[in-house]
Amino acid sequence: MLKVEGFDTYYGQSQALRNVSLTVAPGEVLCLLGRNGAGKTTTLKSIMGLVPPKRGRMSLGGVDLTGLPAHRIPKHGIGYVPQGRRLFAEHTVRENLEIGLMARGTGREAMERALGYFPALRERMGQRAGTLSGGEQSMLAMARALCLEPTIMILDEPTEGLMPSMIATIRDVVIRLRADDVGVLLVEQRIDAVLPVADRIAFMDHGEIKAELGIAEVRADTSILRTYLGVG
Amino acid sequence: MGFGPYLLLATLEGLVQAAVLSITAAGLSLVFGVMRVVNVAHGEFVMLGAVIAWFTASLLTGHPAMGFAAALLVSPLLVGAVAFASERVVLRRLDYNPEATIVATIGLLYILQQTVLLVYGPDARPVDPPFYYTIRFPWFGYSAYKLFVIGAAIVIMGGIWFVLQKTRAGLVMRAAQYDRETAQAFGIPVDRVSAWVFALGAMLAAIAGVLVVPIQQAHYLMGADPLLLSFIVVIIGGLGSMSGTVLAAVLVGLSDGIISMMFSPTLAKMVSTLLVALVLVFRPNGLLGKAAR
Ligand SMILES: Nc1ncnc2c1ncn2[C@@H]1O[C@H](COP(=O)(O)OP(=O)(O)OP(=O)(O)O)[C@@H](O)[C@H]1O
Numbered sequence: 001m002l003k004v005e006g007f008d009t010y011y012g013q014s015q016a017l018r019n020v021s022l023t024v025a026p027g028e029v030l031c032l033l034g035r036n037g038a039g040k041t042t043t044l045k046s047i048m049g050l051v052p053p054k055r056g057r058m059s060l061g062g063v064d065l066t067g068l069p070a071h072r073i074p075k076h077g078i079g080y081v082p083q084g085r086r087l088f089a090e091h092t093v094r095e096n097l098e099i100g101l102m103a104r105g106t107g108r109e110a111m112e113r114a115l116g117y118f119p120a121l122r123e124r125m126g127q128r129a130g131t132l133s134g135g136e137q138s139m140l141a142m143a144r145a146l147c148l149e150p151t152i153m154i155l156d157e158p159t160e161g162l163m164p165s166m167i168a169t170i171r172d173v174v175i176r177l178r179a180d181d182v183g184v185l186l187v188e189q190r191i192d193a194v195l196p197v198a199d200r201i202a203f204m205d206h207g208e209i210k211a212e213l214g215i216a217e218v219r220a221d222t223s224i225l226r227t228y229l230g231v232g
Numbered sequence: 233m234g235f236g237p238y239l240l241l242a243t244l245e246g247l248v249q250a251a252v253l254s255i256t257a258a259g260l261s262l263v264f265g266v267m268r269v270v271n272v273a274h275g276e277f278v279m280l281g282a283v284i285a286w287f288t289a290s291l292l293t294g295h296p297a298m299g300f301a302a303a304l305l306v307s308p309l310l311v312g313a314v315a316f317a318s319e320r321v322v323l324r325r326l327d328y329n330p331e332a333t334i335v336a337t338i339g340l341l342y343i344l345q346q347t348v349l350l351v352y353g354p355d356a357r358p359v360d361p362p363f364y365y366t367i368r369f370p371w372f373g374y375s376a377y378k379l380f381v382i383g384a385a386i387v388i389m390g391g392i393w394f395v396l397q398k399t400r401a402g403l404v405m406r407a408a409q410y411d412r413e414t415a416q417a418f419g420i421p422v423d424r425v426s427a428w429v430f431a432l433g434a435m436l437a438a439i440a441g442v443l444v445v446p447i448q449q450a451h452y453l454m455g456a457d458p459l460l461l462s463f464i465v466v467i468i469g470g471l472g473s474m475s476g477t478v479l480a481a482v483l484v485g486l487s488d489g490i491i492s493m494m495f496s497p498t499l500a501k502m503v504s505t506l507l508v509a510l511v512l513v514f515r516p517n518g519l520l521g522k523a524a525r
């Protein structure tokens with residue numbers, strides 16, 4: 001169980017997160033929705049220690065991770081797919097995956113399992129990541145994070161700019177991860193991208209989580225979406 | 233001596249320059265690439281390498297090859313240790329802020345220079361080459377040691393390529409260079425990597441210092457030229473691009489060597505500087521550099 005309590009995060013003087021708390025249980029998909037600049041990415045970066053929060057606590061499976069330097073966090077089993085993929089573009093596909101393996105010292109079997117989700121990558125192992133198609137880059141970003149055999153996967157707009165068929169592939173992977181008891185924290189801007197996979201939805205605005213609802217409540221009353229997202 | 237042989241001689245001299253320069257500039261390029269730190273003290277690491285080579289050689293009596301071999305080991309280790317300490321004590325505390333580290337490394341430059349002046353004195357002192365052997369061309373004789381320097385540079389550059397491209401340490405360094413943030417999100421301790429890279433860059437400078445000292449003599453002010461030329465090379469080659477650095481070192485070394493011999497050293501420096509200006513105007517990212525992200 002990933003537990004975040006009361007994150008306050010700043011960029012210099014300006015406060016980007018206000019008292020953000022959330023939990024992700026194993027085998028659960030929590031979606032974080034919000035407009036541009038709501039603070040979704042900042043929430044994920046605070047969890048990853050990349051933009052350390054000024055206040056707040058975090059734990060994973062009962063282990064306190066508060067204040068750990070960024071490079072010590074993945075060792076606890078958090079796989080991260082950053083916004084815009086952030087692949088090592090000049091490295092080969094294989095090297096990108098090897099960097100994923102290094103994070104926790106996982107072995108070849110972990111790479112095999114990650115490739116099992118995205119068999120198409122097998123034919124590209126020697127190719128430079130920057131030369132992959134957009135869809136392949138998304139797959140590689142997911143596979144790289146899966147290489148560390150995460151218990152929690154953190155995905156920042158993984159479907160951004162993808163064709164519908166690719167979006168379906170990513171969605172299927174999220175569903176498989178949930179079945180494998182991995183907890184997923186999924187950030188998206190569009191509600192239709194998450195409705196089929198979410199267990200709970202948290203709405204974010206101006207650095208705050210305004211509401212958190214179970215998927216049944218959202219399905220039952222779609223006017224909620226208008227309230228929090230300004231969309232129908 | 234006819235024009236042909238004279239050109240051959242000038243080319244050889246240029247290649248020796250290029251050899252030493254490529255090693256020095258590779259260090260500067262590595263440090264800038266991974267840490268985004270412009271190390272103004274880089275030339276002083278060359279100087280320190282040369283001076284330590286002199287001390288080592290003068291402590292070890294016997295065959296000059298012994299002293300030289302010892303220097304090739306001791307110099308980089310000591311200089312690397314100095315660099316590692318400066319990184320931990322100074323650069324890291326500045327959070328690698330680009331402007332602050334420039335000022336800090338200028339400070340380091342003076343500290344190293346003045347310390348050497350105090351301990352070693354103002355004289356230029358020679359170190360014997362490991363072997364005296366002259367290769368006889370039909371038109372002139374040429375020092376075999378200088379050819380050895382060219383060979384050593386090729387081996388060292390090959391070594392750098394191998395480490396960067398084929399080892400785990402190299403993969404980690406390239407990842408940290410490409411994207412510090414994402415590297416950390418995958419468990420790479422970018423901070424610690426930086427300290428090692430800074431030491432490694434200084435060790436390369438020290439090796440260059442040991443290699444030139446039989447040709448050039450060790451002197452406390454000898455760091456200025458390698459610094460300027462390395463900057464020129466790194467800018468022409470493209471910041472952070474290792475293959476660009478090698479290409480530019482060969483270009484600058486050759487043109488500097490040839491023009492120095494055929495015309496004058498001043499004209500050679502002018503041409504190099506002009507080359508930088510042209511590159512900055514027409515290819516702001518350098519010959520093989522990539523657009524800034
Ligand atoms: N590096 C930074 N420095 C200063 N301010 C930043 C930085 N990154 C983000 N911000 C600010 O913090 C706020 C939250 O940004 P964040 O990137 O977390 O939003 P987001 O919800 O992920 O938006 P998007 O949907 O566009 O990705 C915004 O106001 C943004 O301008």
Ligand SMILES: [Mg+2]
Binds near residue numbers: 042
């Ligand atoms: Mg974002």
